[in-house]
Amino acid sequence: DAGVIQSPRHEVTEMGQEVTLRCKPISGHDYLFWYRQTMMRGLELLIYFNNNVPIDDSGMPEDRFSAKMPNASFSTLKIQPSEPRDSAVYFCASSLARFRNYGYTFGSGTRLTVV
């Protein structure tokens, strides 16, 4: 298995522009998580899905952030409009809640810089 695949690896954009981050989970996994990592706040959960349905989006900072999972093999995290304070590394992770082994597998992350 290729693991969790995120794209792009790096993104530099200007303030006010729309940014779309992409994630392909491990095939067969039924949970997908979006995390953001910053020096100040560490790793914080933004939103997670179970069987493509959003379960908890309480971590989404504000209305500028939105996430979708149109099918089991693809999810997007969109920021519109982007701001400098959105600069961070965004991670996607997936897990399979079967046999009660909930181990996460993370993607390589997208480093976002908003200038």
Place this chain on the structure above:
Amino acid sequence: GIQVEQSPPDLILQEGANSTLRCNFSDSVNNLQWFHQNPWGQLINLFYIPSGTKQNGRLSATTVATERYSLLYISSSQTTDSGVYFCAVGQGAQKLVFGQGTRLTINP
């Protein structure tokens, strides 16, 4: 919400040394995982260990759920063990809350 505290925040050791990293959490959990973030930023799952003891090569972990702590042991450290070690806890398949991490530096 649940609080996760890791100690020590920083640890510097010579190659070959052993180390113990600790994770305390404030509420009962049935999902606890340890991760290693390498210097390139990749997060690697080391253990899923809500209770008991597991070993994988030079690494082992023990979770005492009733006392709300977990320990990660690294024996015969290598420079490739450097990075940040995170403990994360939660309930079932739901979201994990991450600690602030222990930064481990192994010098040759």
